[in-house]
Amino acid sequence: MIIEAHGLRKTFHAKRGRGKTEEVEAVRGIDLEVQKGEIFAALGPNGAGKTTTVRMLATFIAPTAGTARVAGFDVVKEAAKVRENIGYVSQAGGVDENNPGIEQLLLAGRIAGLSKKQAQARADELLAAFSLTEIARRPARTLSGGQKRRFSIALGLVTAPPLVFLDEPTTGLDPQNRANLWDEVRALRDRGTSVLLTTHYLDEADALCDRLVIIDHGTVVAEGTPSSLKKEVAGDVVTLRLKGVDDAAEVLRAQSYVKEVRTEEGLLRAYLDDGEHGLPHLLRVLEERDLTLESISLDRATLDDVFLRHTGRSLRDAA
Amino acid sequence: MIRQTSLFLGYELRFLLRNPVWPLFGIMQPVLYLLFFAPLLGKTTASGSMPEVLAMFTPGSMMMIALFGSLFAGFGMINETRNGVLERLAVSPAWPPAIILGRVAKDMLVLVIQAILVMGVAILMGLRIGLPEFLIMLLLMAVTGLFAASLSYGLALAIKDENGVSQLVQFFAMPLTLIAGLFLPVSLGPDWLQTLARFNPLYYGVEAGRSLFRGDLGDSTIPIAFALLIGLALITLVWSMRSLRRLAA
Numbered sequence: 001m002i003i004e005a006h007g008l009r010k011t012f013h014a015k016r017g018r019g020k021t022e023e024v025e026a027v028r029g030i031d032l033e034v035q036k037g038e039i040f041a042a043l044g045p046n047g048a049g050k051t052t053t054v055r056m057l058a059t060f061i062a063p064t065a066g067t068a069r070v071a072g073f074d075v076v077k078e079a080a081k082v083r084e085n086i087g088y089v090s091q092a093g094g095v096d097e098n099n100p101g102i103e104q105l106l107l108a109g110r111i112a113g114l115s116k117k118q119a120q121a122r123a124d125e126l127l128a129a130f131s132l133t134e135i136a137r138r139p140a141r142t143l144s145g146g147q148k149r150r151f152s153i154a155l156g157l158v159t160a161p162p163l164v165f166l167d168e169p170t171t172g173l174d175p176q177n178r179a180n181l182w183d184e185v186r187a188l189r190d191r192g193t194s195v196l197l198t199t200h201y202l203d204e205a206d207a208l209c210d211r212l213v214i215i216d217h218g219t220v221v222a223e224g225t226p227s228s229l230k231k232e233v234a235g236d237v238v239t240l241r242l243k244g245v246d247d248a249a250e251v252l253r254a255q256s257y258v259k260e261v262r263t264e265e266g267l268l269r270a271y272l273d274d275g276e277h278g279l280p281h282l283l284r285v286l287e288e289r290d291l292t293l294e295s296i297s298l299d300r301a302t303l304d305d306v307f308l309r310h311t312g313r314s315l316r317d318a319a
Numbered sequence: 320m321i322r323q324t325s326l327f328l329g330y331e332l333r334f335l336l337r338n339p340v341w342p343l344f345g346i347m348q349p350v351l352y353l354l355f356f357a358p359l360l361g362k363t364t365a366s367g368s369m370p371e372v373l374a375m376f377t378p379g380s381m382m383m384i385a386l387f388g389s390l391f392a393g394f395g396m397i398n399e400t401r402n403g404v405l406e407r408l409a410v411s412p413a414w415p416p417a418i419i420l421g422r423v424a425k426d427m428l429v430l431v432i433q434a435i436l437v438m439g440v441a442i443l444m445g446l447r448i449g450l451p452e453f454l455i456m457l458l459l460m461a462v463t464g465l466f467a468a469s470l471s472y473g474l475a476l477a478i479k480d481e482n483g484v485s486q487l488v489q490f491f492a493m494p495l496t497l498i499a500g501l502f503l504p505v506s507l508g509p510d511w512l513q514t515l516a517r518f519n520p521l522y523y524g525v526e527a528g529r530s531l532f533r534g535d536l537g538d539s540t541i542p543i544a545f546a547l548l549i550g551l552a553l554i555t556l557v558w559s560m561r562s563l564r565r566l567a568a
Binding site for chain 2 (some may be wrong): 058059084088091093103155244
């Protein structure tokens with residue numbers, strides 16, 4: 001177990017005008033267990049408490065309550081030891097715009113105790129691994145967003161830590177760069193590094209991570225592998241747009257092959273284990289009741305359906 | 320500790336060597352003052368000769384680089400509070416004070432080099448100064464730079480806003496300049512101004528400089544200036560290091 005957190009809480013006291021403070025409960029009791037060598041994601045909308053959780057685990061801020069051990073060390077009592085064993089890549093990136101990436105890699109290596117030679121060797125290794133060798137000497141401000149992001153991850157890996165935190169690693173990247181970065185994160189895992197990443201992208205969590213927690217309003221609402229979480233909901237989702245949503249919902253809830261029905265304005269989602277075979281039955285039943293469809297679609301259940309099931313709202317609307 | 324500080328210093332110096340032009344702009348202001356303002360001051364000294372005028376005016380013009388150069392040193396750090404650089408360093412194995420000390424050391428070095436250039440110009444114009452006085456003056460500039468740069472980093476880390484810091488620095492720089500007698504000795508002014516000047520650490524810096532340039536090594540303003548500037552530098556250094564630590568939370 002590379003991360004073990006129990007009942008983590010963080011309450012901020014935000015100043016609101018003169019002398020008034022407001023308590024903000026950013027994290028309200030989070031339990032986490034991350035295995036060695038896995039890519040673990042914390043998925044949730046903006047403001048859910050993902051970053052605050054990671055910042056507590058990376059020893060930036062002390063938890064208000066709860067305990068956590070990272071790489072075998074207590075995040076409060078042995079913060080310095082934790083720091084020696086983690087890489088942390090913030091949302092902001094932490095790349096110095098005015099200096100070339102190579103200088104920053106070398107400095108990061110030297111302050112971690114490497115000799116000049118070792119730091120140079122490590123920097124060369126990372127530049128090659130992230131295809132940055134050719135742009136290593138250009139001031140970082142002249143690099144593209146994707147290149148800068150790769151530098152920021154390389155910077156977090158200089159000490160070859162067994163665990164690396166990636167806070168929203170692909171926010172703001174174009175699809176091509178995102179896909180490349182996913183490959184790089186997988187390559188990290190293949191070399192034995194454990195990764196804890198936060199994301200508000202459903203597809204990212206789904207495609208990239210081995211296990212995940214879904215975080216909302218500072219608590220963990222679901223935990224598991226992407227496929228097990230989706231299986232909990234159902235295999236497929238039939239989304240119907242029609243008049244008389246409530247009638248349709250009542251009818252469908254009585255059908256044995258329908259696991260669950262959720263409705264929104266003019267929209268109905270029916271969860272089925274086997275969509276291909278269930279759909280003809282479903283259509284027949286609706287027709288018998290004279291319910292006319294405007295549109296229909298059959299999709300595989302996604303993590304958004306998981307989120308919807310646990311929080312009552314869609315992640316797309318939650319931000 | 321020294322290793323870590325020198326690593327950060329080296330990083331900053333390599334940046335400087337890649338962009339060596341900017342500190343040169345910093346000395347334009349005092350050099351212009353030496354060239355075009357000092358000649359106007361003939362009547363303010365006893366003999367009115369150029370060497371005497373320069374001995375009076377050069378220390379003030381050197382303090383000017385500290386005020387309008389080193390006091391803005393923290394500017395670059397404001398951006399680093401947002402782009403995650405300081406955050407990254409804060410969870411790195413770096414010894415936290417080294418992050419500030421390395422930069423302050425660079426600013427001191429820059430200021431000393433600028434001071435050498437300004438004194439060089441003054442000497443070309445006719446200033447006469449002995450080697451010990453010259454070296455002590457450089458030491459005085461180094462201490463001034465230590466104070467001004469640490470203050471600047473402290474402000475940057477506490478305020479974290481470019482607009483706020485620039486306004487605040489301007490707000491303080493102007494009265495400090497006037498009350499220190501940067502351009503003309505306050506001894507030319509009324510008693511109240513002289514009394515007021517005694518509460519301005521910069522005044523002692525300028526007066527110590529003038530004593531040195533007169534060759535008056537025994538003047539009391541010299542130890543006072545060193546003690547004051549070193550004391551203030553230590554306070555502001557501790558303050559900026561604390562602000563850096565608080566930044567994470």
